[in-house]
Amino acid sequence: MSRHRKPSAGLRSPARFWGSTAEFEPVEPVVPADDPSAMVGSLGPPPLGIHSEAGAHYLAAAYAKASSIAVALSAAAGLLADREP
Numbered sequence: 001m002s003r004h005r006k007p008s009a010g011l012r013s014p015a016r017f018w019g020s021t022a023e024f025e026p027v028e029p030v031v032p033a034d035d036p037s038a039m040v041g042s043l044g045p046p047p048l049g050i051h052s053e054a055g056a057h058y059l060a061a062a063y064a065k066a067s068s069i070a071v072a073l074s075a076a077a078g079l080l081a082d083r084e085p
Contacts, residue, residue: 029081036067
């Protein structure tokens with residue numbers, strides 16, 4: 001038999017859980033990176049022996065995909081910075 005949950009004391013308010021929105025600092029616009037794998041690439045090739053070239057390619061593809069998802073989410077939230085000079 002499964003145990004039943006205790007009845008909750010009521011719904012908890014999001015403000016109680018997350019805190020007041022007055023405490024948050026204003027959000028700065030998101031500027032997409034020109035090369036998402038630049039920082040990790042500056043550390044050198046991945047330590048994969050003879051497979052380091054292929055490994056670097058797949059890691060760069062994963063960083064590019066993660067960057068594109070982050071840019072899409074920031075654009076959907078209206079936080080994407082204008083790229084005009």
